[in-house]
Amino acid sequence: MTIAQHLLETYHQWAGFETIFLKAIATGQGHSYFGGPPDEPARAQVPVHPPTLAAPMSSIISVANLSKTYGSGFKALKNVNLDIRRGEIFALLGPNGAGKTTLISIICGIANPSEGKVLVGGEDIQISYRKARSLIGLVPQELHTDAFESVWATVSFSRGLFGKPKNPALVEKILKDLSLWDKKDNKIITLSGGMKRRVMIAKALSHEPQILFLDEPTAGVDVELRKGMWEVVRALQQSGVTIILTTHYIEEAEEMADRIGVINKGEIVLVEDKTTLMQKLGRKRLTLHLQGKLGALPESLSKYKLELCDSGATLVYDYDTKGERTGITSLLSDLRTAGIRFNDLDTTQSSLEDIFVDLVRTS
Amino acid sequence: MNHRAIRAIYLFEMARTWRTLLQSIVSPVVSTSLYFVVFGAAIGSRISQVEGVSYGTFIVPGLIMLSVLTQSIANASFGIYFPKFTGTIYEILSAPISYFEIVLGYVGAAATKSIILGLIILATAGLFVPLHIHHPVWMLAFLVLTAVTFSLFGFIIGIWADGFEKLQMIPMLVVTPLTFLGGSFYSIDMLPSTWRTLALLNPVVYLISGFRWSFYEIADVSVSISIGMTVAFLAICLAVIWWIFRTGYRLKN
Ligand SMILES: Nc1ncnc2c1ncn2[C@@H]1O[C@H](COP(=O)(O)OP(=O)(O)OP(=O)(O)O)[C@@H](O)[C@H]1O
Ligand SMILES: [Mg+2]
Numbered sequence: 054m055t056i057a058q059h060l061l062e063t064y065h066q067w068a069g070f071e072t073i074f075l076k077a078i079a080t081g082q083g084h085s086y087f088g089g090p091p092d093e094p095a096r097a098q099v100p101v102h103p104p105t106l107a108a109p110m111s112s113i114i115s116v117a118n119l120s121k122t123y124g125s126g127f128k129a130l131k132n133v134n135l136d137i138r139r140g141e142i143f144a145l146l147g148p149n150g151a152g153k154t155t156l157i158s159i160i161c162g163i164a165n166p167s168e169g170k171v172l173v174g175g176e177d178i179q180i181s182y183r184k185a186r187s188l189i190g191l192v193p194q195e196l197h198t199d200a201f202e203s204v205w206a207t208v209s210f211s212r213g214l215f216g217k218p219k220n221p222a223l224v225e226k227i228l229k230d231l232s233l234w235d236k237k238d239n240k241i242i243t244l245s246g247g248m249k250r251r252v253m254i255a256k257a258l259s260h261e262p263q264i265l266f267l268d269e270p271t272a273g274v275d276v277e278l279r280k281g282m283w284e285v286v287r288a289l290q291q292s293g294v295t296i297i298l299t300t301h302y303i304e305e306a307e308e309m310a311d312r313i314g315v316i317n318k319g320e321i322v323l324v325e326d327k328t329t330l331m332q333k334l335g336r337k338r339l340t341l342h343l344q345g346k347l348g349a350l351p352e353s354l355s356k357y358k359l360e361l362c363d364s365g366a367t368l369v370y371d372y373d374t375k376g377e378r379t380g381i382t383s384l385l386s387d388l389r390t391a392g393i394r395f396n397d398l399d400t401t402q403s404s405l406e407d408i409f410v411d412l413v414r415t416s
Numbered sequence: 417m418n419h420r421a422i423r424a425i426y427l428f429e430m431a432r433t434w435r436t437l438l439q440s441i442v443s444p445v446v447s448t449s450l451y452f453v454v455f456g457a458a459i460g461s462r463i464s465q466v467e468g469v470s471y472g473t474f475i476v477p478g479l480i481m482l483s484v485l486t487q488s489i490a491n492a493s494f495g496i497y498f499p500k501f502t503g504t505i506y507e508i509l510s511a512p513i514s515y516f517e518i519v520l521g522y523v524g525a526a527a528t529k530s531i532i533l534g535l536i537i538l539a540t541a542g543l544f545v546p547l548h549i550h551h552p553v554w555m556l557a558f559l560v561l562t563a564v565t566f567s568l569f570g571f572i573i574g575i576w577a578d579g580f581e582k583l584q585m586i587p588m589l590v591v592t593p594l595t596f597l598g599g600s601f602y603s604i605d606m607l608p609s610t611w612r613t614l615a616l617l618n619p620v621v622y623l624i625s626g627f628r629w630s631f632y633e634i635a636d637v638s639v640s641i642s643i644g645m646t647v648a649f650l651a652i653c654l655a656v657i658w659w660i661f662r663t664g665y666r667l668k669n
Contacts, residue, residue: 123669161510164669183418187512197503201435202428213424214511256507 086292087223087261112136113188113264113295114160119169121155121319129155131319133169137264137297142290144310145299148413152319153299154194157266161191173264187215190262194269194299196249200242204233207241208255215260227255230285232278247274254282258289265289267298271305283309303409307331317413332373337402339381341368341388341395351391357384368395374402421513425521426528429495433529440491440529441536444483448537451479452544455601466603467634472545477628478600479541481562484534485595485620488563489587492526492570497577500667509668515661519571526567527560534559548631554639555630561646562623568653575666594620604636619649 114137121130129152137143145153158164160171162182171178173185199207208224228234231251236244241252250273257265267286271279286296286309300306306313306327313330315323346365357380360369372379388395433440452472460471467474499505508518541547549555577583598620604612615621616637626642629635635642660667 158669163506163509165664183512183514185512186510189510191506191510193503193506195503197506199502199504202431206431210424210428211507213427214421214507214513216418216420216512218420 086289086294111139113139113174114297115172116156116160117170117172119156119159119171120167121152121159121164122167129319130159133316133319133321135314135321135324137295138312140290140293140295141311142286142296142298142309144306144313145297145316146301146303146306146313146409147299147316148301151316153316154268155319156316157191157193157268157297157299161189161266162186163191187260188263190257190260190265192250192253192257192265192267192270194272196246196253198241198249198252201240203238203240204228204244204252204255205237207252208259211256212259217260223261224255224259227258230281230288231255232281247278250274251278251282254285262294264295264297267296269299269301271300271302315409315413322413337372337374337379337400339370339372339398339400341370342366342397343368344394344396347393351393353391354384354387357387368393418511418513418517421511422517422521422524425508425518426525429522429525430528432495433491433525440487441533444487444533445536445540448479448483448540449544451475452541456544466606467632469632469634470545473547473632474603474628475601476538476541476545476547477631478598478624480534480537480559481598481620481624481627482595482600483537484530484559484563485566485591485623486587487530487533488526488566489570489573489591491529492523492567493574493577493583493587494570495522495526496571496574497583500575505667515657518661519568519657523564523567523571526570527563530563530567531559534563550633551630555627558623558627558630558642558646561643561650562627565646565650565653568650568657572653572656572660575660578666594618599624599636603634619645622646 114135116133116135119130119133120128122128133152133156135156145156147153155164159166160173160178162178162185166179174188176185178185202210205224205228208228209219209221212220212224225234228237231254233248233251233255236248241249244252250270254267254270265286270282274282286298290296298305298309310327312324312326314321314325343366347361347368348365350359350361357370361367362369370381370384372381455475456472463471465471499508538547573583573586577585597615598618599615604615604621604625607615622637622642622645625636626639626646629639629642659665
């Protein structure tokens with residue numbers, strides 16, 4: 054089984070699980086991650102839109118013509134347009150310095166936009182900042198934590214800061230889900246880096262956001278806890294929370310995201326459903342190195358989508374590994390009939406990494 | 417109004433105070449006692465009376481003001497500088513709160529702390545000299561007004577400072593000299609006339625004069641001028657803070 058097949062398979066299992074969950078919601082068995090406080094009936098009813106459903110998705114964040122020039126004169130974002138759909142997991146990929154953190158900072162109110170407009174839940178982030186920000190939980194990239202407060206106190210503080218009434222049961226659930234419960238009375242300064250990152254996630258979740266930004270959430274978190282973290286993220290998504298994460302690990306985006314956006318040098322260069330990307334990923338390319346140069350393709354081969362390259366020295370055939378038949382056998386026999394001989398052949402598969410590297414290099 | 421957020425910030429800041437109780441309360445009390453020993457006993461034995469009250473009694477309002485001023489600035493500037501320094505300010509900036517609410521939380525906590533401190537010093541002073549407060553309500557009003565005004569001033573310094581040196585610089589180079597020259601330990605009537613005119617440019621003179629009036633009904637300048645000057649300074653601080661938040665100065669990129 055190739056990696057791509059494996060990924061697709063796990064992805065389909067995941068999608069299947071979601072369908073089951075959706076049925077549960079439809080029959081009234083669904084529950085919000087946050088336990089659906091009675092004063093917020095709306096959020097428990099937030100429909101889950103898994104990527105496999107064709108239902109149209111409303112955008113919960115809408116970024117239009119956003120540009121950012123820092124005080125130094127550096128242009129970190131150039132006319133960014135991006136829509137995040139309600140309920141999805143969106144992965145923002147990009148090399149160091151691409152502008153990921155800058156984009157998130159502007160949406161969350163930490164940096165001012167130079168030009169353009171951002172709507173969060175339909176509210177302008179600059180005019181209706183209260184409404185917009187109360188929807189958002191942010192886990193920044195850098196480990197910014199208090200030092201001498203206890204884990205419990207700092208998480209409860211965040212809840213208060215976002216104007217929510219005390220809810221010890223919820224804070225307890227969050228800390229337990231993030232394996233922090235036994236550390237609740239510890240001073241933050243005594244925690245390890247990975248624990249601090251989870252404290253920051255707990256802080257962001259404490260006020261029951263509908264949108265969660267995770268700026269490189271897994272940096273410095275070990276494999277075991279990373280899994281636990283993804284479980285929390287998936288549970289959140291199932292309760293209707295929209296998640297935007299940035300990462301340098303392409304496998305992470307492949308594993309978690311519904312859609313993937315690539316940003317480079319302040320510009321969004323690609324936004325695509327992961328399934329579509331995966332289909333590209335499921336394609337293979339057969340390259341035949343011919344014995345002699347071919348001027349044109351003979352009529353008998355016109356039914357294949359062939360391409361003649363290197364001024365007739367190589368023949369390229371793209372095929373879908375997922376298809377019923379790849380067509381290779383008949384192609385090879387038709388080639389022989391046509392009298393075309395080759396010295397060598399090879400097959401290559403494009404990975405998301407290739408697509409990514411390609412995009413970043415050419416843009 | 418996000419009253420829960422104001423409360424959260426306020427309680428967070430107060431918790432910091434209780435954690436550092438020793439340095440926040442004990443050290444000012446100790447230094448005030450030292451002032452009494454040095455100024456009250458050593459110098460006071462030579463200056464018998466100032467404007468009808470004993471020297472030890474005379475310096476009490478000035479000593480309280482000295483501590484309230486410096487502590488208000490120190491608390492408020494540190495309170496907002498520290499989250500900037502550690503980066504935890506991200507959470508304040510991304511929260512659904514207005515600038516006014518942020519100021520209310522931080523400045524409220526800093527002012528509360530220095531008012532408590534002022535009252536503790538007052539009680540400590542009572543152990544050394546007989547005290548008599550003519551206008552307790554005015555005394556409290558001056559105390560609160562001063563604590564709030566200088567906490568606002570400290571808040572501005574905390575936002576402006578981009579290093580610990582700058583955080584210390586203004587209190588060290590400006591505020592402490594102004595307070596010492598502001599008539600804490602003497603009546604400015606005791607100064608030669610040119611110095612006296614210069615002293616009237618010092619805003620702290622008005623604070624201490626007004627505060628002392630509420631104790632003993634003796635003042636260097638009229639009480640209404642004292643109140644007017646304090647309120648004017650308060651208004652300036654509020655205007656600067658309004659500008660800071662409007663432009664995001666040193667808070668937002
Ligand atoms: N405060 C600032 N002043 C000036 N330039 C800045 C500032 N913050 C970021 N930049 C610049 O803006 C660009 C984008 O930075 P940003 O932090 O958004 O990148 P990123 O995509 O998050 O990178 P990484 O993957 O390393 O986290 C970088 O070139 C960076 O140097
Ligand atoms: Mg970043």
